[in-house]
Amino acid sequence: MLTGHRIVSAAGCGAFVILELDDDTRLALSDGVNLRLCVEQAALPNRYQLLLTLDDGRFLVVTVAMYGGILAFKGRLDNPYLQGAVEKPSPLDEAFDADHFERLRADSRANLSVKAFLATEQRIPGLGNGVLQDILFQAGIHPKRKMNTLGDAAFENLFRVLKSLLAEMTRLGGRDTEKDLFGNPGGYRVLLSKNTWSEPCPRCGGGIVREAYMGGTVYFCPACQPLE
Numbered sequence: 001m002l003t004g005h006r007i008v009s010a011a012g013c014g015a016f017v018i019l020e021l022d023d024d025t026r027l028a029l030s031d032g033v034n035l036r037l038c039v040e041q042a043a044l045p046n047r048y049q050l051l052l053t054l055d056d057g058r059f060l061v062v063t064v065a066m067y068g069g070i071l072a073f074k075g076r077l078d079n080p081y082l083q084g085a086v087e088k089p090s091p092l093d094e095a096f097d098a099d100h101f102e103r104l105r106a107d108s109r110a111n112l113s114v115k116a117f118l119a120t121e122q123r124i125p126g127l128g129n130g131v132l133q134d135i136l137f138q139a140g141i142h143p144k145r146k147m148n149t150l151g152d153a154a155f156e157n158l159f160r161v162l163k164s165l166l167a168e169m170t171r172l173g174g175r176d177t178e179k180d181l182f183g184n185p186g187g188y189r190v191l192l193s194k195n196t197w198s199e200p201c202p203r204c205g206g207g208i209v210r211e212a213y214m215g216g217t218v219y220f221c222p223a224c225q226p227l228e
Contacts, residue, residue, distance in 0.1 A: 001025065001072050002052065014085025014125025024074050028082055031128055032068030036061045037181050084122035091124055091166050101159045110148035115214055117147050118162075127162075129216040130177065131169060133192040135162050136220065137203075142227040143218040149228050192219035 005021040012018075015031035029035055038044055038059040044051070050062035050070055062070055071077060089095040104123050118124060119132050127135075136143050139161040141154065150158070169175060174186030177193050190196065194217070197208045201221040210219050 001074070002027065012126075014088070014090060014122075015128060016082060016085045026071075026073055026077075028069070028071040028073075028077070029062060030069035030071070030081065031126075032064060032066060033070060034063045034065070034179070035181060036063075036179075036183060081122060085125045088122070088125050091127060091162060092170060096124075096163070098156065098159055101162075102155075105147065105155065108147065110146070112147045113143065113214070114141055114145050114147060114150070114158075115143040115218065120214070124162075127166070129218075130175065130193075131166065133219050134190060135165050136225060137192050138165060140225055142220055142222075142225040143213060145227055194219075 002021065002025065005023060005025050008020045008022055010017060010019045017029045017033075017035065019027040019029075021027065033049075036045075038061055040057075041059070044059060044061060045063060048061050048063045052060040052062075054060065064070070069079075069081070071079065071082065077083075089100055105117070108117055108123070114136065115129075115132060118135070119128055132143070135158075139154075139158045141150070141158060169186070169188045172187035173180065175188050175190050175193075176185045177190050177195060179185055191202050192208060194210075197210045197219045199208070200206065201208055201224060203224050204221065206221055206223045208219055208221055210217060212218075
């Protein structure tokens with residue numbers, strides 16, 4: 001399906017990178033998939049899930065560490081995750097405003113945890129467990145806190161932090177826990193992650209807690225993010 005096609009463009013869309021090829025052909029790579037550009041064969045990893053050899057002698061290498069989707073198709077693919085990323089407003093767009101965020105809350109169960117609200121069911125394209133940690137830390141909200149315990153002021157602050165922090169991460173080329181097409185880490189220094197959780201809280205100096213929750217790991221400061 002891909003052999004002989006020309007790559008026309010590429011764009012980020014929610015949790016996907018979509019490569020547009022000629023003849024209405026597309027390659028979509030989901031969250032969890034790593035894409036690298038290698039200039040010589042000697043630089044290729046020992047294992048990979050997809051290798052695209054370019055006509056200038058370089059290689060695009062696709063690897064998956066734990067999970068991820070590599071989707072090749074023509075026209076439109078009837079995949080709910082991909083279509084959600086394409087059709088729903090991105091938090092980086094103006095259409096993702098306070099009214100839209102409020103509608104998401106109104107359409108959700110009141111007893112959802114804040115993590116479940118933000119990072120499941122593709123409510124917010126591209127927002128996953130990785131960026132969730134710093135958003136909730138900056139907003140002072142515990143990841144297990146129930147949505148029905150958030151007052152309007154806390155909910156509005158969560159919206160402002162979400163918008164501004166994702167924009168800042170994007171402006172700086174992503175988080176320093178991830179790498180770009182050329183293998184370089186992003187410029188945004190993550191506050192709470194597997195690399196920093198053993199350090200003191202950057203706000204109060206207390207200890208950071210690491211817990212397994214909802215199929216992933218959450219990091220939080222119990223003093224700055226009390227479970228109310």
